[in-house]
Amino acid sequence: MALYLGAKGLNRPSKKNVFKGESSMSEKEKIFEEISDAIQSFEEEKVLNAVKKALSLGVDPSEIIEKGIAKGLRIVGDKYERGELFLMHLVAAAEPAQKAVKELLEPEIKKKAGERKSLGKVVIGTVQGDIHDIGKNIVAAMLFAAGFEVIDLGKDIPAEEFAKKAKEVGANIVGASALLSTTLPVQKEIIEALKAMGIRDKVKTIFGGAPCTPEWVEEIGGDGYAENAIEAVKVAKRLIGIKD
Numbered sequence: 001m002a003l004y005l006g007a008k009g010l011n012r013p014s015k016k017n018v019f020k021g022e023s024s025m026s027e028k029e030k031i032f033e034e035i036s037d038a039i040q041s042f043e044e045e046k047v048l049n050a051v052k053k054a055l056s057l058g059v060d061p062s063e064i065i066e067k068g069i070a071k072g073l074r075i076v077g078d079k080y081e082r083g084e085l086f087l088m089h090l091v092a093a094a095e096p097a098q099k100a101v102k103e104l105l106e107p108e109i110k111k112k113a114g115e116r117k118s119l120g121k122v123v124i125g126t127v128q129g130d131i132h133d134i135g136k137n138i139v140a141a142m143l144f145a146a147g148f149e150v151i152d153l154g155k156d157i158p159a160e161e162f163a164k165k166a167k168e169v170g171a172n173i174v175g176a177s178a179l180l181s182t183t184l185p186v187q188k189e190i191i192e193a194l195k196a197m198g199i200r201d202k203v204k205t206i207f208g209g210a211p212c213t214p215e216w217v218e219e220i221g222g223d224g225y226a227e228n229a230i231e232a233v234k235v236a237k238r239l240i241g242i243k244d
């Protein structure tokens with residue numbers, strides 16, 4: 001049975017979140033809305049400033065990503081699906097999101113990594129035919145921060161490449177992201193490639209991305225599913241027998 005931890009994990013307040021300020025909840029919510037709105041209006045400067053403000057107030061980077069950036073992107077994606085926005089709008093929303101994640105949030109996440117102790121090796125990438133990598137990059141950064149050695153193959157990666165690299169580095173886990181319903185089947189191909197390479201019994205698999213579900217992972221014989229980066233860390237740890 002595929003392992004997955006309850007969805008919506010990010011909605012629960014974390015004890016580790018330190019937020020200075022009197023009316024913390026409402027102010028925090030206001031900043032998340034500011035970030036999400038600025039993503040939706042494609043205003044890079046506003047996105048970056050709001051993210052900097054949130055960080056300076058001590059808001060957890062993963063919360064900023066999920067409740068601000070990802071929320072804004074999802075709304076833009078939904079409007080695109082309904083025909084209210086066009087591809088250029090997806091691009092315009094992705095740019096400030098990527099910049100905020102790469103330049104402000106990932107460094108902050110990695111700073112928390114502290115002393116390096118390798119929990120295990122994770123080979124991760126976005127599957128062939130798919131260039132969506134914002135979510136994959138966040139998952140990779142969170143796994144790194146948690147203590148995993150992360151080998152990020154990048155995006156548009158054929159199934160065989162995942163298996164080849166996993167064998168080469170002696171990976172404990174292979175993780176793959178798919179954001180399109182047309183590229184989701186590549187996750188199944190990865191399992192097949194691991195079998196063909198003769199290493200399926202040595203490597204755990206973890207899958208994610210918007211169209212991916214626990215049922216799908218179960219169906220393809222995968223080991224773990226995670227809805228977001230925080231859950232991905234928990235599932236990855238459990239897959240290799242580490243308790244939180």
Ligand code: B12
Pocket residue numbers: 066069070073074076077078080081087090091093094098129130131132133134135136138139175176177178179180181182206207208209210211225226227228229230232
């Ligand atoms: C930004 C974006 C783009 C950007 C991507 C930029 C980039 N560098 O990533 C650009 C403009 C390039 C783009 C292009 C396209 N896109 Co687009 N895009 C989006 C959008 C709006 C946001 C995706 C995103 O970054 N979300 C924020 C991140 C943080 O969330 P996330 O990716 O889901 O990741 C989280 C979890 O899923 C999970 N996770 C992710 N990966 C992994 C991996 C593992 C191992 C684990 C455990 C967990 C995990 O953890 C992450 C962090 O919390 C989505 C809308 C949506 N609802 O997802 C559409 C969306 C994915 N795109 C869509 C489409 C159709 C396209 C195009 C085909 C459009 C076109 N006509 O050309 C192209 C495809 C290009 C290609 N070949 O890949 C559709 C897909 C529909 C479908 N069901 O197939 C969506 C859903 C929009 C929609 N509602 O119609 N897109």
